[in-house]
Amino acid sequence: MQHVRESLGRDPTDTEEAIISAEWSEHCSYKSSKMYIRTIPNKAPHVISEDMDSGVIDVGDGYVVTAHIESHNHPSALDPFGGAATGVGGILRDIVSAGTRPIAILDGLHFGDISTDTHAAWLLGGAVRGISHYGNCMGIPNIGGEIGFDECYTKYALVDVAAIGFGKRDRLIHNRADPGDHVVLLGGPTGYDGVGGSQFASAQMDTQDRSAVQIPDPFMEKMVMEVILQVRPHLKALKDLGGGGLACALSETADSLQVGITAHLNNVHTRNSDMTPAEIVISESQERMLAVVDDSGLSFLTQACSKFHVPISVIGSIDDTDTLRVYHNNDVVAQLPVRLAAHAPPIMWPDRPAITPESPFTPPCTDIVQVLYKMLQMPDCADKRYIYSQYDQEVGIRTVRRPGLDASVLRLDNGRYLAVSLSSNPRHCWYNPYHGTMGCFEESCRNVACVGATPVAMLDHLQFGSPEDPETFWSFKESVRALSDYATHTGIPCIGGKVSLYNETDSGPIKPSPAIMILGLSDVNHRPSQPAPGHKIILIGQTQNECGGSIYHDIIQYTGGHCPRLNLDASLRNMEAARRLATNDMYIHDASRGGLGMAIMRMCLESETGCNIDLRSISDVIPARVALFSESHSRYLVSTPPDRLDDTLAMLQNTDAPYSVVGSFGGDTITFSDGKHQYDVDIEKAGKIWSESLERMILHG
Amino acid sequence: MTLGKYIIPTEIIKLVRVGIVVFPGSNCDRDVYHTLQYTGHDPTYIWHEDHIPKYVDSIILPGGFSFADRLRAGVIASHSPIISDIQEMAKEHKPILGICNGFQILAEAGLLPGVLLPNGKQGFMCKWTNIITHQNKTPFTRTLDRGTRIPIPVANGEGRYYVDDPKKLERNGQIVFKYEYNINGSTDNIAGVCNEDGNVVGLMPHPERGAEPDINPYDHRPAMAIFEGMVA
Numbered sequence: 001m002q003h004v005r006e007s008l009g010r011d012p013t014d015t016e017e018a019i020i021s022a023e024w025s026e027h028c029s030y031k032s033s034k035m036y037i038r039t040i041p042n043k044a045p046h047v048i049s050e051d052m053d054s055g056v057i058d059v060g061d062g063y064v065v066t067a068h069i070e071s072h073n074h075p076s077a078l079d080p081f082g083g084a085a086t087g088v089g090g091i092l093r094d095i096v097s098a099g100t101r102p103i104a105i106l107d108g109l110h111f112g113d114i115s116t117d118t119h120a121a122w123l124l125g126g127a128v129r130g131i132s133h134y135g136n137c138m139g140i141p142n143i144g145g146e147i148g149f150d151e152c153y154t155k156y157a158l159v160d161v162a163a164i165g166f167g168k169r170d171r172l173i174h175n176r177a178d179p180g181d182h183v184v185l186l187g188g189p190t191g192y193d194g195v196g197g198s199q200f201a202s203a204q205m206d207t208q209d210r211s212a213v214q215i216p217d218p219f220m221e222k223m224v225m226e227v228i229l230q231v232r233p234h235l236k237a238l239k240d241l242g243g244g245g246l247a248c249a250l251s252e253t254a255d256s257l258q259v260g261i262t263a264h265l266n267n268v269h270t271r272n273s274d275m276t277p278a279e280i281v282i283s284e285s286q287e288r289m290l291a292v293v294d295d296s297g298l299s300f301l302t303q304a305c306s307k308f309h310v311p312i313s314v315i316g317s318i319d320d321t322d323t324l325r326v327y328h329n330n331d332v333v334a335q336l337p338v339r340l341a342a343h344a345p346p347i348m349w350p351d352r353p354a355i356t357p358e359s360p361f362t363p364p365c366t367d368i369v370q371v372l373y374k375m376l377q378m379p380d381c382a383d384k385r386y387i388y389s390q391y392d393q394e395v396g397i398r399t400v401r402r403p404g405l406d407a408s409v410l411r412l413d414n415g416r417y418l419a420v421s422l423s424s425n426p427r428h429c430w431y432n433p434y435h436g437t438m439g440c441f442e443e444s445c446r447n448v449a450c451v452g453a454t455p456v457a458m459l460d461h462l463q464f465g466s467p468e469d470p471e472t473f474w475s476f477k478e479s480v481r482a483l484s485d486y487a488t489h490t491g492i493p494c495i496g497g498k499v500s501l502y503n504e505t506d507s508g509p510i511k512p513s514p515a516i517m518i519l520g521l522s523d524v525n526h527r528p529s530q531p532a533p534g535h536k537i538i539l540i541g542q543t544q545n546e547c548g549g550s551i552y553h554d555i556i557q558y559t560g561g562h563c564p565r566l567n568l569d570a571s572l573r574n575m576e577a578a579r580r581l582a583t584n585d586m587y588i589h590d591a592s593r594g595g596l597g598m599a600i601m602r603m604c605l606e607s608e609t610g611c612n613i614d615l616r617s618i619s620d621v622i623p624a625r626v627a628l629f630s631e632s633h634s635r636y637l638v639s640t641p642p643d644r645l646d647d648t649l650a651m652l653q654n655t656d657a658p659y660s661v662v663g664s665f666g667g668d669t670i671t672f673s674d675g676k677h678q679y680d681v682d683i684e685k686a687g688k689i690w691s692e693s694l695e696r697m698i699l700h701g
Numbered sequence: 702m703t704l705g706k707y708i709i710p711t712e713i714i715k716l717v718r719v720g721i722v723v724f725p726g727s728n729c730d731r732d733v734y735h736t737l738q739y740t741g742h743d744p745t746y747i748w749h750e751d752h753i754p755k756y757v758d759s760i761i762l763p764g765g766f767s768f769a770d771r772l773r774a775g776v777i778a779s780h781s782p783i784i785s786d787i788q789e790m791a792k793e794h795k796p797i798l799g800i801c802n803g804f805q806i807l808a809e810a811g812l813l814p815g816v817l818l819p820n821g822k823q824g825f826m827c828k829w830t831n832i833i834t835h836q837n838k839t840p841f842t843r844t845l846d847r848g849t850r851i852p853i854p855v856a857n858g859e860g861r862y863y864v865d866d867p868k869k870l871e872r873n874g875q876i877v878f879k880y881e882y883n884i885n886g887s888t889d890n891i892a893g894v895c896n897e898d899g900n901v902v903g904l905m906p907h908p909e910r911g912a913e914p915d916i917n918p919y920d921h922r923p924a925m926a927i928f929e930g931m932v933a
Contacts, residue, residue, distance in 0.1 A: 132825055136856075137766045139728020219726055219769035307748075308725060392827050392856045394910045395764075397732045411915050525915055 007340050015326060015333040018278035019341055022244035023251050026501050029344035032467040033499040036480045044493040046456060051175060051256045053094040053240055055495030057457050058169060059521060061414035066165035068094040069422075069461045069517055070498040075214065076159040080126030081133070084159045085216035086194075086286050088134040091163040093240035093289060096225050099173035099232045100165030103396055104410055105135045106145040106422050108160035108461075108515045112153045114379050114697045120149070123157045125698045130216070131161070132390040137218035138225070142391035143410065144403035145422045146515070149379045152426070156505045160461050160515050162422060166412060175237035177257040177292045183316040184298065185246070186305055187224045187288035188217055191271030194245070194284030220287040223308040227301070228289065234300040237292035247281040247341075249290040250316075251324055255342035257292070260321030265328040267315045277328040292318060347467075354471035358431050358548055359560035366556050368625055368672070368679045372597055374555050376690040379697060381551060381594050383605075386695040400525055405589055405606060406450040407520065419520035421447035425593070426511040427549035428631070431563035433475035433512045436549070437482035438566045439633050442575075444518035445492070446590040449575045450636065452582035453520030458487060460497040460516050465509020467501050475512045476501070483516075489568045492518070528587035531607040531639040533666035538648065540659045541574045541635030543596065543618050545626050551594045552629030564632050570657075571634045577657035578636040586648060587639040597628035599637055601670055601681065605690055610667035610683045615674040617662045624674045639665065717742045717796075717933045720757040722787070722803075724749045724778045729764035729800065729909065736909040737761075740928040749781040758933030759796040759840075760787055762803025764856075764907060774817060774859040775805030784810050796840035796933055797901045801857055804893070804903030813894055813903045814875065815864035820857070820885050827856040829919070831881040832892045832906055836874050839899045844930030845923060850881065852919035853906040860905040862887035862894075873897055878904050 004012050004020055012020065026032060043049065048056040054068035072087030088105060095102045109127060112120030135142050145162070194214035228238065237257060239249045246268070254261045265280050275283070293301055298314070305312040324341055326334035375381050388403045400417060401409035407421040423443040429436030445455045460483055465472040487494055503510045531537075547553055548561035582588045591599040596618065604611050618627040640648045645661075652659045670681040719737050723730045723746050730746060737744040747753055753760065767778035778784075784806075791797055791812055799807035807813045820826055834842055834849040845851075867889040870876050878893035893904030911917040911924035 129824070136825055136858075137726070137769060139765055219766070219771075222726055222728070222766075389823075389828050390825050392825070394827065394854045394856060394907065394916070395728060395732065397735060397910055397913070397916055400915050 003345060004340065013333055015277045015281060016336055018282045019247040019251065019334055019336065022247040022282045023341055024344035025244065028244040028248050030499055031344040031347050032349055032501060033476070035346060036477060037497065037499060040480065040483050040494040041487045042494045044491070047493050047495055053097045054165065055457065055459060056098060056172065057495060057519070059412060059414065059416060062169050063412060063414050064100065064167055064169045064172060065418060065519065066095050066098045066100045067162065067457070067459055067517070067519060068496050069160060069162035069459045071158060071160045071461060071463060071500050073158050073500060073503055076127055076157040077123065080123045080157060081130040082214065082216055084127035084130030085134040086214045087159050087161045088131055089216055089218065089221050089286050090240065090242045091161045092138060092140065092221065095163045095165035096228050097173065097238040097240045097289065098165065099171050100167035101229055102140045102163050103166045103398055104164040104420065105140050105142045106162040106420060106517065107131055107142065108145050108158065108422050108424055109147045110153050110158035110426065110513060111149055112155065113149050113151055117154060119155060121698050127157060127159050128387050128390055134216055134218045136392045138222050139395045141393050141395050141399055143393055143399055143408040143420065146424060147384060148424060148426060150426055150511060152511045154505060154507065156510065158463060158513055162459065162517050164420065171232055173232055173235055173238050175257060177237050177259050177318045179259070179318055179320045181236060181292050181294050181318040182298050182314050183261055183263060183318060184291045184293055184301060184312060185268060185288060185315045186227065186291060186310055186312040188220045188285055189269045189271040189311060190280055190283045190288070191285045192279065192283065195279055195282055214284050214286045217287050223310045224287055224289060227304045227308050227310050231300045231304045234297040235291050235293055236297065239290045241288040241290060243284065245282050245284045251338060251341035253290060253292070254324055254338040260319045260323045260338065261316055262319060262325045263316035263327065265326060267313045269311045269313045277326065277333040281326065349467045349473045350470045351474035351477055352470035353474050356431050357559045358562055361560045362545065362547065363553065363556055363558040366625060368628065369681060371552060371555055372601065372681050373686070373689060375551060375594050375598055376601065376686055377693045378551065378555065379694055381598055382693040383691040384694060385691065386698065401451060405602065407447040407453065409451055411525065417453065417522045417525055419448045419451045419453035419522060420517065422515060422517045423447070424513055424515040426513045427554065428563045429479065429512040429514060431549040433478035434482045435565050436512065436563060437479040437514045438486050439564055440514055440516045441483060441486045442566055442571055442633050443592050444516045445575060446636065448518050448520030449579040450582055450588040450590055452526040452579060453522035454579065455492050455518050455520045457495045457519045458492050458516060459495060460514060461500070462497065463500045463503050463510065463513040463515070465502070465504050469509060472509050479512055479514050490572060524583070526582055526585050528582070528585045529641060531587055531603050531609060531665045533609050535639045535641055535665045536645050536661055537611065537613065537663045537665065538638040538640060538659055539618060539635065539662045540577055540638065540652070540657050542632065542658050543622065543627055543630050543635065544632045545622055546630045546632045547626060550629055550631045551598065566633050573655065574634040574636065574657045577652060577655035580655065581638055581648060581651060584651070589637050591635040591637060592631065595629040595631050601686060603637060603639065604670050604683060605687050609665045610669045611663055611665045611671065612667060613663035613672045615672055617660045624672070624677065628672060717758050717931050718756055719744045719759045719761055720747045720753055721745070722747050722749060722760060722762050722783055724767035724781060726767045726769055727763050727765035729907065732909045733761055733763045733800070736912050736928055739913065740925060742928070742931065747783065749778065749783045751783065753783065753786040753790065759931065760790060762799040762806055764801030764803060767802055767806065770859070775802060775809040778806045779809035788812065791896065791901050794898060794900045796931065798841055799903035800909065801905055801907055804905055805859065807901060807903045812901050813896055814870060815862055815894060817859050818861040818863050819859045820861055825858040826885065827854065829854050830884050830906070832878040833881055835879050836877045836895065838874065839877055839895050839902050840932055841902050841927050842877060844926050849923050851923040852917060853908060853911045853924050855884065855906045857905055861885045862891045862905065864888050867891065870894060877902055
């Protein structure tokens with residue numbers, strides 16, 4: 001506040017202090033991270049770079065796709081239902097504020113180990129119900145995401161939500177304002193819920209302050225969305241009220257439109273009549289939007305609000321000063337230069353390379369069959385159908401490929417198809433934040449390539465512990481460097497993202513947890529033929545001894561080894577080979593968590609057939625357990641009908657990508673052999689373990 | 702007439718002007734609109750506080766969460782001003798279809814027999830299943846053979862159909878669709894019913910989500926026939 005005092009030449013008022021502390025919180029201001037994330041390439045011909053709440057890409061024929069990602073970790077760790085639900089609400093408003101209709105939700109969930117920790121199971125169950133309640137009621141399909149479990153999230157929760165929107169390019173809301181325009185607040189009433197939520201999210205959780213968690217009302221949000229989509233041509237600017245409430249919405253709107261705003265807090269429709277001006281400006285009550293309209297826009301907006309019974313109040317006006325002036329009971333309660341309010345001075349934190357668990361050692365031999373069964377049961381790998389079935393995946397009639405394997409696919413109105421994937425891998429990122437993050441980036445791209453689409457845009461959500469810890473801050477910087485390098489090499493632009501710091505638990509910072517979402521486009525809906533007995537299995541890519549941070553090590557409780565390294569050229573080459581085969585209707589699945597062993601078991605379980613794999617064809621130098629469980633990147637499994645094998649191999653020969661035929665589908669067991677030993681997994685038993693374990697853990701702890 | 706690659710037999714080409722009733726919280730209204738256009742009809746939206754225009758031949762109540770399912774799914778919407786117009790149309794033997802939340806509303810309004818109860822422990826449930834055509838005398842099933850299996854998604858939290866006297870429904874020919882497997886504990890596997898005259902039909906699964914090849918991984922033709930074969 002010293003800096004504020006000096007700039008103002010006086011002590012700030014209570015309301016000014018509330019505005020500044022909300023807007024200058026890490027959550028809203030990015031004061032620790034801004035200068036780093038700016039280095040990630042974000043330009044491409046199809047990217048529409050404007051100052052909007054969500055990223056926008058042009059998908060041709062006059063249409064745009066919008067996308068955004070953020071998290072609601074602190075609230076969800078206290079009240080998983082309310083926290084996760086309002087997380088969905090917030091991300092959908094970001095899509096709506098660009099003037100586009102939300103067409104999909106994805107979520108990334110990370111909790112403690114639910115196989116032993118009943119509190120983590122309770123958090124997961126609540127978060128899933130919250131996401132399901134909000135999305136279903138809004139009528140937006142949930143088409144996938146990712147789930148991970150790790151002890152580092154004990155008593156905590158990462159709830160990432162991403163949303164995708166679709167609309168016409170000429171109906172985007174290009175934010176602008178002129179002096180005399182009205183500043184309007186519409187949506188739910190402002191109340192005590194969520195007062196100070198952003199500061200709460202920017203500190204370690206040391207209180208059980210549930211009033212900082214907002215109350216979800218998807219019905220109000222649905223009405224607000226319909227109002228906005230109906231009157232969008234008449235809106236000059238639109239801003240979602242999220243973290244920091246009115247304080248941030250007013251100062252950021254004024255700052256980005258380069259105008260002044262005068263606001264009268266008595267006009268704000270509130271839930272409680274006794275709120276102080278400071279409480280009104282920092283309340284984070286949900287389902288509210290701030291709009292800038294001229295006189296005729298106001299009458300359209302008021303009409304639409306009355307049709308849908310959405311409360312609306314004109315709370316102020318635009319002027320040509322550079323000041324944010326806030327009145328309450330005819331008194332000026334805040335008068336701040338917009339630049340001061342909206343721009344927290346950056347903070348430079350020191351960093352120091354973290355000591356990571358990487359080591360040159362490999363663990364002793366283990367019972368491979370036991371590990372395979374345990375893997376199927378692990379919540380990370382188990383069938384997620386129990387969770388997905390609580391989400392409406394079909395509403396909107398765009399869902400072509402449902403959550404499950406690889407990317408999900410939506411159809412667009414111009415006949416093209418949008419593939420979406422969200423990935424993270426905190427274990428790898430803990431071993432090596434640079435290669436781990438790059439691996440997440442590639443994993444999402446791999447998923448998109450598996451369905452025959454070309455990656456066209458990336459969104460990142462960087463979740464770390466406190467930046468005040470030099471090792472944590474170093475891993476954050478490494479992560480950003482990885483994103484920059486991969487984006488530069490592949491030409492995939494970053495169109496949006498979010499940074500969430502101060503994710504700390506009683507036992508310290510969480511593992512570095514970047515989540516990467518990729519959007520891909522395809523002109524055709526590819527319908528590969530499912531793996532069936534007799535189909536050959538081809539592996540594209542090379543398997544190295546890279547078990548560090550793998551599911552395998554987790555199962556045998558071993559820490560050490562090297563986490564997978566990414567080779568940029570091999571990454572692009574193998575991905576292109578896989579994508580080309582996918583566009584020829586080949587069935588492709590990438591190897592990720594759990595390595596080849598898990599990838600092959602997944603393919604067998606999805607298509608209810610066994611297989612026979614010769615491990616010697618994967619590599620003749622590495623031992624069987626490494627071949628099966630190493631999580632090396634840039635690897636894809638292809639299932640090809642025998643009559644198309646020659647074609648497929650010929651196609652692969654033209655790509656320079658390394659490949660080998662590793663086996664074929666058929667039989668009642670998933671069999672791996674290396675000449676000396678044979679490892680059999682019974683397909684029926686495996687299917688039962690895989691499909692039932694998650695539900696059992698969530699319901700019974 | 703050709704729509705995409707599908708040829709529609711000429712005897713059933715008759716443009717039906719379908720009113721889609723929009724309640725606050727309806728969220729399948731746009732999906733139904735799209736499907737009606739796709740199957741060659743002429744849809745129009747009608748807000749729940751307005752009257753049904755005279756030119757409308759048929760009514761569809763789409764799925765969603767009208768009034769957020771508060772109190773009980775469909776109960777608040779069943780008191781909307783438009784319901785009296787719908788009751789008039791029902792008496793005039795006009796075709797009326799309620800899908801999911803639309804079915805719940807029609808049941809709450811007394812236009813269809815039985816009630817829809819919460820699914821029980823599993824709560825909201827979204828999955829693909831099969832329903833079997835049990836009655837093909839309604840305006841929506843007339844081009845389907847009895848026994849036709851329809852691959853279709855269900856998505857609801859209160860979709861468990863209950864009726865005191867299923868035998869009476871059976872005798873009157875009021876059971877229109879049955880689940881192939883009882884996925885939610887509905888009485889006698891009932892997935893859809895009609896009124897005694899057969900012109901008002903309600904079903905819990907979503908035919909509009911299975912009526913096109915892109916979005917139906919199994920077979921879109923039976924679900925498409927529900928819309929395609931509609932006559933007024």
